[in-house]
């Protein structure tokens with residue numbers, strides 16, 4: 549084998565795995581390589597936070613890729629002004645968290661470890677290990693492969709592509725008439741209309757913000773994008789399908805410890821475990837700090853169309869017409885859909901390839917992994933969001949990544 553361990557991806561989940569190796573088995577780390585097309589650590593993570601102008605993490609200061617939970621707090625001892633207090637815990641500023649990760653990368657001596665290439669296939673049909681095909685066509689053999697690729701896909705609701713979510717049965721005849729008139733005058737196909745954008749494609753640092761923006765979504769990303777558009781002087785409407793749900797964290801703290809997890813781990817049926825994961829994540833929510841800013845902005849120019857769920861959007865020349873459940877129609881220049889992401893499941897080339905060679909149950913895009921987060925009996929382990937059927941709803945956030953890294957490193961290194 550050319551490598552003992554190959555880690556695919558160089559995001560926070562990969563860094564948690566490398567840091568765990570450095571902590572528990574430096575010899576194994578010496579025989580490890582990391583592959584990511586960006587050629588750098590945390591590129592996607594940094595891009596997402598900067599593109600959405602996130603100032604503080606949503607997760608507490610004890611969640612990060614270092615194996616020791618209090619290490620970031622220690623690192624911050626002279627930078628306490630970069631922690632904000634929320635819901636009884638401290639949240640690190642993005643810059644502080646970033647400096648901490650840079651220092652962790654240096655401590656582990658892995659600054660130059662990331663190879664700038666992508667993995668296009670994983671062959672598990674080889675004895676005692678796996679063979680990776682890189683996008684250069686080159687092949688690599690490894691005793692263990694750890695996939696930290698966070699395979700998810702953006703969700704654009706059908707109505708945002710010109711389809712209709714459901715018929716608007718309650719609208720008054722007058723509303724129907726107005727809508728029909730507008731449609732006749734304006735209806736145009738929306739497929740691939742660049743004015744309908746998913747949040748993951750928006751970069752507030754570089755993209756010009758038009759005069760009018762409708763942001764759709766009830767989560768933190770929607771709120772942050774709406775506030776950012778307003779700050780740039782856009783006439784901004786935030787449309788949500790249900791009243792804004794206030795919640796401090798992505799996942800309730802009970803899921804971070806044994807309180808919820810013990811019962812979750814006793815469930816044998818993966819379909820039921822998937823249901824619990826969905827229930828626990830419970831759709832978009834906004835922490836108090838940001839919900840407060842939205843309410844304040846609503847008195848200062850932000851239009852908040854709460855519980856108005858958009859039903860359709862149509863092109864009308866240089867405008868878009870967004871039709872709400874109430875029958876109201878909003879004219880806008882762009883529609884930003886902060887409508888989330890879902891597991892890519894076997895639609896992801898690497899997971900799809902594994903499923904074809906070595907089938908295991910996959911529910912809602914999440915594979916049912918072995919106890920050590922291994923794909924069946926192969927040499928491939930997973931860390932991060934696809935491990936939710938094993939680790940619960942916090943699998944994809946920093947805390948779950950560290951737990952996953954711990955389990956995988958224990959399994960590989962003993």
Ligand SMILES: Cc1cc2nc3c(=O)[nH]c(=O)nc-3n(C[C@H](O)[C@H](O)[C@H](O)COP(=O)(O)OP(=O)(O)OC[C@H]3O[C@@H](n4cnc5c(N)ncnc54)[C@H](O)[C@@H]3O)c2cc1C
Nearest residue numbers: 557558559560561584605606607666667697698932945946
């Ligand atoms: C805006 C935003 C804010 C968030 N804030 C928080 C927070 O405050 N707290 C928290 O706990 N969580 C947060 N999260 C959730 C989660 O922690 C992040 O999504 C995090 O980036 C996931 O880390 P990861 O390493 O699993 O994946 P990623 O950061 O997505 O990294 C995956 C890496 O894999 C690489 N890759 C993909 N495919 C291949 C391939 N075939 N070959 C080689 N490399 C590949 C990619 O280039 C990428 O660099 C946030 C997420 C977002 C989007």
